[in-house]
Amino acid sequence: MNGGLKIMTLSEAVISVTELTRRFGATTALASVSLSLPRGAVYGLVGANGAGKTTLIKHILGLLRAESGSVRVFGLDPVADPVAVLSRIGYLSEENDLPGWMRVDELIRYSRAFYSAWDDGYAEELLQAFALDPAAKVRTLSKGQKARLGLLVALAHRPELLVLDEPSSGLDPIVRRDILGAVIRTIAHEGRTVLFSSHLLEEVEQVADHVTLISHGAIVLSAPLEAIRESHGGASLSEVFVAHVGTAAPGPDA
Amino acid sequence: MRSPAAAIAWEFRQRHHWGLIALAGYLLVLAVIRPGIFEAVPRVNFDDSWSFAFVVVVPLTVTFLYFVAVFSFGLAGDLAARQSIYPARMFTLPVTNAALAGWPMLYGSGAMVLLWLATRLLAVWPSGIVVPSVWPALLAAALLAWTQALTWMPYPLPGLRVIVAVLGLATMDAVVLLAIQFRAPESMMVAILAPQVPLAYLVARAAVARARRGDVPDWRGRLARRRRIADGPPARRDRFPSPARAQAWFEWRQLGRSLPGWVAILLPFELALLFVTGGFPELVFLILLGVLLTPVFMATFGAATVRRSNPHGSDSHGVPPFIAARPLTTAALVAAKLKATLWSTLAAWLLVVVAIPLGLMISGTAPVVVERARRLSEAIGTPRVAVIVLLLFAGLIASTWKQLVQSLYIGLTGREWLIKGSVFGTLALLFLIGPIAQWIIEHREVQGGLWDALPSMLALLVGVKMAAAAWIVTRLYHTHLLSDRALVTGAVWWCVSVLTLYGLFAWFFSSPFFPRYVLMLIAILAVPLARLSAAPLALAWNRHR
Numbered sequence: 001m002n003g004g005l006k007i008m009t010l011s012e013a014v015i016s017v018t019e020l021t022r023r024f025g026a027t028t029a030l031a032s033v034s035l036s037l038p039r040g041a042v043y044g045l046v047g048a049n050g051a052g053k054t055t056l057i058k059h060i061l062g063l064l065r066a067e068s069g070s071v072r073v074f075g076l077d078p079v080a081d082p083v084a085v086l087s088r089i090g091y092l093s094e095e096n097d098l099p100g101w102m103r104v105d106e107l108i109r110y111s112r113a114f115y116s117a118w119d120d121g122y123a124e125e126l127l128q129a130f131a132l133d134p135a136a137k138v139r140t141l142s143k144g145q146k147a148r149l150g151l152l153v154a155l156a157h158r159p160e161l162l163v164l165d166e167p168s169s170g171l172d173p174i175v176r177r178d179i180l181g182a183v184i185r186t187i188a189h190e191g192r193t194v195l196f197s198s199h200l201l202e203e204v205e206q207v208a209d210h211v212t213l214i215s216h217g218a219i220v221l222s223a224p225l226e227a228i229r230e231s232h233g234g235a236s237l238s239e240v241f242v243a244h245v246g247t248a249a250p251g252p253d254a
Numbered sequence: 255m256r257s258p259a260a261a262i263a264w265e266f267r268q269r270h271h272w273g274l275i276a277l278a279g280y281l282l283v284l285a286v287i288r289p290g291i292f293e294a295v296p297r298v299n300f301d302d303s304w305s306f307a308f309v310v311v312v313p314l315t316v317t318f319l320y321f322v323a324v325f326s327f328g329l330a331g332d333l334a335a336r337q338s339i340y341p342a343r344m345f346t347l348p349v350t351n352a353a354l355a356g357w358p359m360l361y362g363s364g365a366m367v368l369l370w371l372a373t374r375l376l377a378v379w380p381s382g383i384v385v386p387s388v389w390p391a392l393l394a395a396a397l398l399a400w401t402q403a404l405t406w407m408p409y410p411l412p413g414l415r416v417i418v419a420v421l422g423l424a425t426m427d428a429v430v431l432l433a434i435q436f437r438a439p440e441s442m443m444v445a446i447l448a449p450q451v452p453l454a455y456l457v458a459r460a461a462v463a464r465a466r467r468g469d470v471p472d473w474r475g476r477l478a479r480r481r482r483i484a485d486g487p488p489a490r491r492d493r494f495p496s497p498a499r500a501q502a503w504f505e506w507r508q509l510g511r512s513l514p515g516w517v518a519i520l521l522p523f524e525l526a527l528l529f530v531t532g533g534f535p536e537l538v539f540l541i542l543l544g545v546l547l548t549p550v551f552m553a554t555f556g557a558a559t560v561r562r563s564n565p566h567g568s569d570s571h572g573v574p575p576f577i578a579a580r581p582l583t584t585a586a587l588v589a590a591k592l593k594a595t596l597w598s599t600l601a602a603w604l605l606v607v608v609a610i611p612l613g614l615m616i617s618g619t620a621p622v623v624v625e626r627a628r629r630l631s632e633a634i635g636t637p638r639v640a641v642i643v644l645l646l647f648a649g650l651i652a653s654t655w656k657q658l659v660q661s662l663y664i665g666l667t668g669r670e671w672l673i674k675g676s677v678f679g680t681l682a683l684l685f686l687i688g689p690i691a692q693w694i695i696e697h698r699e700v701q702g703g704l705w706d707a708l709p710s711m712l713a714l715l716v717g718v719k720m721a722a723a724a725w726i727v728t729r730l731y732h733t734h735l736l737s738d739r740a741l742v743t744g745a746v747w748w749c750v751s752v753l754t755l756y757g758l759f760a761w762f763f764s765s766p767f768f769p770r771y772v773l774m775l776i777a778i779l780a781v782p783l784a785r786l787s788a789a790p791l792a793l794a795w796n797r798h799r
Contacts, residue, residue: 063578065798079798080734087581097574100332101508113493113500114581139335 013072014039014161014193015060020069022055022217029055031217032069037193037210039160042183044208044225045197046237048245052217053197054094057165060195061091073161087115090159090186092150094166094197100139104132104149108156115157123156130178144175151182162186162194168203176203183207201237211237215245258349262357270324272674276681277369280313284376310377312684317369318394325362326402333405334413336472338465340406345466354466355406355458359399363451366394389443393430396450397423403454407461410473420519426450498586505594513556513658514601517549521605524548525613535622542623545610546650549602553657560595560658560665571668573797584794585736588662591789595658603651645758656782663788668796712775722784726791735790744787751781 015037022030030052037043047053058064059071062078062085071078078085098107108127112118127134130148132141141149147167154162164183168176180203183194198204204211211228213221221228221244225237232240267274287309322328331339344354370391379385404419433443464470494500524545531537577587614620631639664676694700704711727745730736736744756777763773 058575061575061579062798063573063575082797083581083583085581086579089579091575091579093575093579095575097576099504099508099576109494110500110504114497 013037014074015195016070016072016075017056017059018070020056020059020066020071022059022064022067028217030059033214033217033219034069035212035219035222037195039193040191041209042194042196042207044204044211045195045214046199046201046204046211046241047214048199051214053214054165055217056214057163057195057197060163061086061089088160090154090157090162092147092154092164092167094169096143096146096150098138098146098150098153100137102138103134104136104138104141105134107138107149107153108134111153112156118157122158123152126152126155144171147171147175148178151179155182155186158192159186160192162192164194164196164198166197166199168198168200176200180207201241205237213241213244220244258347258353259357263361266324266358266361273320273324276678277317280317281372281376284309284373287378309689310373310379313681314369314373316681318366318397321362321365321369322398322401325358325365325398326405327358328401328405331405333416336409336412336414336470338406338408338461338470339415340462340465342465351459351463351466355402355462356455359402359451359455359458362398362402363395366398367391370394386440386443389440389447392444392447392450396447396454397426399451399454399458400426403458403461406458406465408465408470410471416515416519424523497580497582498590501580501582501587501590502593502597505590506597508594509556509560509591510594510598510601512559513549513552513598513654514605516552516556517602517605520548520552521545521609521613525609525617528613528617528619531617531619533619533622535626538619538622539626542610545606545613546646549599549606549654550650550657552602553599553654556598557658557661558665560591560662571665571670571673571796572799573668573793578797583735584797585740585790587797588666588789588793591662592659592786596655599651599655599658602654603647607647659789660782660785663785663792666789666792666796668799709769709772709775712772712779716775716778719779719784723787726784726787729791730787733791733794735794748781748783752777755780 013036015035017033017035020030020033021028033052033056035056045053045056055064059066060073060078062071062073062082065079073085074088076085102110104127108123112120112123130145130152132145132149132152138146138149151167154164162183164179167179171179183196184207186192186194194207196204196208205225208225210224211221212219221240223231228237228240229235232243235243327339327341330341333339340354347354371387374385374387374390400422401419404422405415407415407418409415409418429446430443433446438446494503524541527541528538531541580587611620614623627639661676664673667673694704727741731738731741752774756774759768759773759777760770
């Protein structure tokens with residue numbers, strides 16, 4: 001467990017995935033996926049539902065163990081060294097499974113115990129900005145409020161890596177705007193990295209510097225957004241998606 | 255699916271098909287061992303109450319409770335919430351409130367009636383017992399129907415559902431017990447019980463209608479001031495000193511309060527029986543024994559919740575991402591569970607320790623206990639009595655905690671097949687243990703052989719336990735789930751516990767009938783090691799799938 005002491009340079013990859021393959025029974029969820037994300041940018045992971053985005057993110061968080069291939073985050077194995085990796089990550093789950101029995105202030109108090117870099121002032125600022133009632137039970141919050149609360153918990157320790165798994169799915173435009181705002185605020189801090197999975201291509205287009213397109217468990221395209229546009233004759237991301245996947249990306253309510 | 259009724263029935267069947275298969279298996283075994291059905295099978299004697307209890311009463315009770323949980327949707331709902339536990343997803347189905355309330359009640363009542371009739375027909379009842387045919391089936395159906403009605407109702411306060419349901423069902427039980435006490439004829443029992451299901455249906459239909467339109471009364475505002483006081487002093491809102499403490503608080507709030515809660519609900523009913531002992535010391539001590547065993551008994555049910563990785567989730571076996579992504583080691587997550595269960599045990603026993611003297615004093619039965627204690631003190635000396643009482647409580651507290659944590663290594667794996675297989679195996683063992691014990695009791699030569707073989711059997715069990723522990727410790731060492739220091743500290747604590755227990759055994763059972771090495775083997779087997787050590791491995795297997 002001494003990997004946490006490893007010093008990482010700015011040029012070193014924040015996430016390094018090599019030849020990662022994952023099967024669930026007869027289904028191949030990830031097929032020899034290799035990916036390297038350098039520090040300090042916003043990475044959009046796009047793909048249709050069931051393409052393998054969440055499976056890849058779960059490997060990055062160590063929630064799934066690499067069956068073959070390897071996953072390194074900050075140069076560490078997230079399964080072997082979960083504390084060193086997870087303490088530097090802010091994660092908003094697609095399932096947003098915050099404990100319903102907690103009050104908002106209890107969740108904040110509980111969460112800050114895990115992060116030495118927790119910023120009380122920033123948490124309070126986000127609480128006000130998201131108009132969350134500290135005395136409210138989590139189970140009584142609307143879906144949008146839960147997403148905002150999850151975002152608060154993911155952001156308040158100013159993580160080096162922010163991982164958002166389909167954060168906008170099923171949410172209204174105002175909450176989606178808050179989430180994009182959070183991404184922009186995060187990258188305003190030098191050296192921080194965002195991995196943003198979504199099937200909402202116009203959102204990814206708004207904030208991502210780099211886009212990775214995943215389809216049927218395989219990466220079909222991974223390049224800076226500008227380079228993708230140039231190589232596709234200035235086409236939008238939706239058009240690029242259709243060109244590579246063969247179908248249109250699902251809409252906001254999918 | 256041709257109709258809503260068929261769809262609802264299909265859902266019950268599909269979700270619980272393993273339970274139904276297990277029930278069918280049980281009934282088949284009952285049929286096989288019943289004389290007269292399969293002549294080739296040797297006759298099993300059920301006149302012994304233990305055999306009868308294990309083969310008929312325990313499985314019947316377990317199945318009854320299982321049906322109650324299934325047909326009231328209690329397995330998926332939050333009993334403590336104000337909202338109805340009736341699944342909200344079903345409120346959008348294009349069916350009437352009558353259908354939503356009626357079909358599950360009808361299926362549940364039908365299942366209860368069939369369960370009773372099958373048991374009555376297939377079980378071998380002890381000679382001399384007149385087994386009633388109708389009213390037990392009606393009682394089971396009525397208890398289920400009222401459970402459904404009372405749990406589907408929205409309530410104005412969290413936790414009120416549990417209190418109302420327990421009081422309502424206990425009242426019905428009391429009425430039936432009184433009727434039995436006064437030897438009421440079956441016709442009267444039927445007259446009392448038959449209207450219960452229709453009445454419960456009317457209440458359930460109103461409950462479903464209310465829940466469906468989102469009409470959940472809220473009295474929390476009235477209690478806001480009290481709640482602010484109950485939330486405790488400002489110190490509670492300070493930072494947690496460490497992630498481990500925060501996680502232990504999380505586990506306590508999520509799981510820890512259920513055991514003390516259940517004990518607090520049961521104790522008044524048990525201690526109330528002290529008022530009707532009629533001054534018989536045996537009855538007083540029997541009630542006290544029941545009270546003392548309550549936390550241990552309830553812990554067996556509490557363990558089912560503690561061992562689940564995700565007690566409130568629909569996928570109750572996998573670790574929820576919220577917990578799996580905590581920057582905490584797997585061992586620390588398990589340690590938090592162990593701490594919370596320890597607090598839970600101590601809280602439950604604090605209630606018992608406070609309630610027993612209060613119950614004895616208020617009921618006027620304290621002199622009975624004081625007199626017996628005085629006589630015992632004269633016989634063996636006050637210090638020895640004090641030590642025995644302390645050891646009794648220490649043993650019961652340790653047993654309660656052991657009940658809560660000993661199956662963690664199964665539940666934390668998150669593998670449904672393993673968890674359900676373990677439950678099935680335990681029930682099968684429970685089913686077999688009565689007849690085996692009876693067989694042993696009836697054959698003196700078997701008892702002699704077992705007594706002679708006892709050291710060898712104990713040594714074999716110790717060998718299995720130590721081999722399992724060695725494998726687990728090796729895995730823990732290689733996977734770095736526990737630090738070297740934690741492994742060594744754990745080993746030292748285990749050795750100290752075993753030696754302490756051995757010392758106590760040697761002090762108590764100083765007799766040539768119990769060689770010292772046998773006592774040592776028993777001490778080794780009694781102190782948890784392998785199963786507890788396996789919990790971090792199980793959780794790691796679940797957390798990093």
